[in-house]
C-alpha cells in the first residue's frame with residue numbers, strides 16, 4: 020500500500036469550535052492537511068467539510084473514525100480521486116497592458132479556460148477552475164508576463180456515488196436510527212462509496 | 216447568532232418563572248440527580264457561587280484546595296458511584312488547573328461535567344483579567360465542550376452535557392459560562408433531560424451477523440482467552456460478563472482499568488494483563504487461538520510490541536466505540552455495541568464448555584510466578600518491608616471489600632497485582648494517563664460516591680506530595696479516607712527503570728519527604744508511621760478501625776523492583792520474572 024491523495028467529506032452540525040476539533044485530529048498525529056474547505060451542504064443547517072490529505076488508506080480510515088466520534092459530527096466519508104468530481108478555483112492578477120500588447124497571452128489564457136473577472140486599466144484578474152495541475156500550469160505560463168498575484172482555493176468535491184445527505188439525516192433524527200446511520204464497515208465494504 | 220440550542224428553546228414554553236442563569240445551572244444539577252459538587256470559587260464564577268448559597272441544603276459543595284483536586288475528586292466520585300462527577304471552577308488559572316484531570320478523565324473514559332466561569336462575553340478575546348481560552352485549551356481532552364454566552368442556552372446545554380458525559384463511551388465535558396450569562400435573568404420553564412442528539416450516537420447498533428461470527432469462532436476454539444477492560448464496568452455489564460465467561464468456561468484476564476469487574480478470586484480469573492501484570496495472561500496471549508477482547512482498547516502497556524502481539528490468534532473485539540476496533544489490533548470479528556447488549560446475545564450462542572487443559576496452563580504459570588516473584592514479595596525473607604506484604608495484610612483485614620484508590624508508580628502496580636476485590640468499582644486508579652497526585656483527591660471523591668464503603672488510598676511518597684494540600688479538604692469536610700503511604704524514599708518506578716535500563720544511573724529519583732505524620736497532625740488528621748514487620752498488622756488495624764480519616768506511613772525497602780515485567784519494546788511473551796532474565 021502506498022500513500023495517496025484522499026478526500027474526506029464530513030457532514031457536521033454548525034457549531035463554533037468544530038473546525039478546531041476536527042483540525043487537531045490531524046495535527047495531533049502530525050498529519051498535514053493539504054486543503055480544507057468548509058461550506059454549507061445540500062441540507063439546510065448541515066455543514067460540509069472537504070479535507071484533502073496524502074496518506075495510507077488505513078490511516079485515513081482511522082482518522083475518519085476519530086472524526087465521526089466527535090459529538091457534533093454527523094458522518095465522515097473518504098474517497099480516492101477517481102471516486103469524486105473535484106475542482107479548485109484559482110485567480111491570477113496580471114498587468115493589463117501586457118495582455119493588451121501580446122496577442123499570445125490572450126490565446127494562452129483561453130487555451131487554459133481562463134475567464135476575466137475584473138478588467139482595470141492597471142491589471143486584470145482571471146479565474147480558472149480545475150484540478151491542481153491545470154491551475155499550476157497557468158502560473159508557469161503567466162510568470163513571464165508579470166504575474167502580480169496568485170491564489171488558489173481549497174478543493175471542493177462531489178462524491179460520484181453518493182445520494183446526498185437528505186435521507187441519511189432523517190435516519191439520524193430518529194432516536195433509534197436504522198442501519199444506514201450506523202454503517203458497519205465489515206458489512207459495507209462492498210459499497211462503492213467508502214464510508215464507515 | 217441563532218444556535219441550535221436557542222432554536223430548540225423556542226418550542227413549547229409553559230408558565231415560565233424568572234431565574235438567573237446561575238440558578239438554571241443549579242436547577243440542572245438537581246434535575247440530573249447531582250448531590251455533590253467539587254469546586255473552588257473565584258471572580259468569574261461568583262454569580263454561580265452566590266446562587267449556590269441558596270441551594271446549600273440541596274447540593275453539597277466540597278471546597279477543595281486546588282482545582283486539580285476538584286476534578287480528580289469528581290473522577291473518584293464517578294468511578295465509585297457510576298454516576299457523573301461535577302466540578303465548579305473559575306476562569307483563567309482555575310480552568311487551566313483542570314487540564315490534567317480532564318486529560319485523565321478523557322483517556323480513562325470517566326464521566327465528569329465541569330462548569331467553568333468565564334469573563335463577560337464582551338471581554339472575550341481582549342486578554343481580560345483571568346481570561347483564558349479554555350474551550351480551545353480543552354478541546355482535545357474533552358468529549359465535548361461548549362461556551363455559553365446567553366443564559367437562555369443553559370438548560371439545554373447542561374442537559375446535553377450530562378447526556379454526552381454519561382452515555383456511550385463516557386468522558387469529560389466542559390461548559391464555560393461567561394459571567395454575563397450567569398447574571399442574566401431568563402424565563403425558565405423547567406428542565407428537560409436530553410435523550411437524543413442527532414449527530415451523536417452513543418451506541419452503535421448491534422448486528423447479529425457479527426455476534427454469530429464471533430460465537431462460531433468461540434465455539435471452534437481450543438484455547439479461547441478473554442481479556443476485558445473498564446467497558447464492562449462502565450457498561451454495568453458485570454453480570455452479563457460473568458455469565459458469558461462461565462457458560463463458555465473462558466479464562467479471563469483484566470486490564471488495570473477492568474479490574475474488579477469480576478471478583479479477583481473468580482475461578483476463571485487468571486489475573487492482570489500489562490507491563491507489570493501476571494505472567495500467565497501475558498505469556499498465553501501469544502498462545503491462545505481466539506482472543507476475545509471486551510470493552511478494552513489495547514493500550515500499549517497491555518500489548519507490548521504490537522507486531523509480536525497475539526499474531527497466532529483470531530481476535531474478537533467487542534467495543535462501544537467504533538474508533539477502537541482495528542485501531543491498534545486488527546479484529547477478525549469486530550462486534551460494535553454496548554457490551555450489556557452484545558454479551559447476552561453472544562452468551563446465548565456459545566456452547567457450554569470447560570477447558571481443563573488450557574486452564575491448567577494458566578495455573579502452571581501462576582505457580583511459576585509464585586515461586587519466582589510472589590512468595591518473596593508477600594512473605595519476604597528479608598527484614599525490609601515489601602509493598603506486597605502490606606497489601607496482603609490489607610486484604611486479610613478488609614476481606615476484599617474496600618475501594619482501593621492508587622496513585623502512580625510501583626505501589627500502584629503492586630496494589631493492583633495483589634489486592635483482592637470482591638465487588639465492582641473497587642479499583643480506582645489513573646490507568647491511561649498515569650497521573651501522579653491522582654489518588655488523594657480521587658479517594659476523597661470516592662468516599663462521597665460510595666459513602667458506605669471503606670476507601671483506602673495507597674500512595675507513593677512522591678505522588679502524595681503532588682496533591683498533599685487536599686489533606687485540607689479532608690480536615691474541613693471529614694470524608695473518612697484511609698491514607699496509606701508506601702514510602703520507599705525514591706520515585707520508585709523511575710528508579711526501577713534507571714536501575715534496569717539506565718545502568719543504575721539514579722538521576723533525580725532520590726526524593727525526600729516531610730514527616731508525613733506531623734503534616735497530617737497539622738491538618739488534625741491522626742496517623743502513624745511504621746517500619747517494622749511486627750507493628751505492621753496492628754498499624755493497619757488501627758487505621759481501618761479509626762473513626763475518621765487516618766494516615767499510615769509504611770517505610771518499605773528502598774530498592775525493591777516490581778516484577779514480572781514486559782520490558783518496553785518487547786512482546787508480551789517476552790515477559791521476565793526477575794532482573795536476571797532481562
Ligand SMILES: Cc1ncc(C[n+]2csc(CCOP(=O)(O)OP(=O)(O)O)c2C)c(N)n1
Nearest residue numbers: 624625626649651675676677678706707708
Ligand atoms: C504527574 C506525573 N509526573 C511524573 C510522572 C512519572 N512517574 C511515573 S512513576 C513515578 C515515580 C512515582 O514515585 P512514588 O510516588 O514515590 O511511587 P513509587 O513508584 O515509589 O511507588 C514518576 C515520577 C508521572 N507519572 N506523573
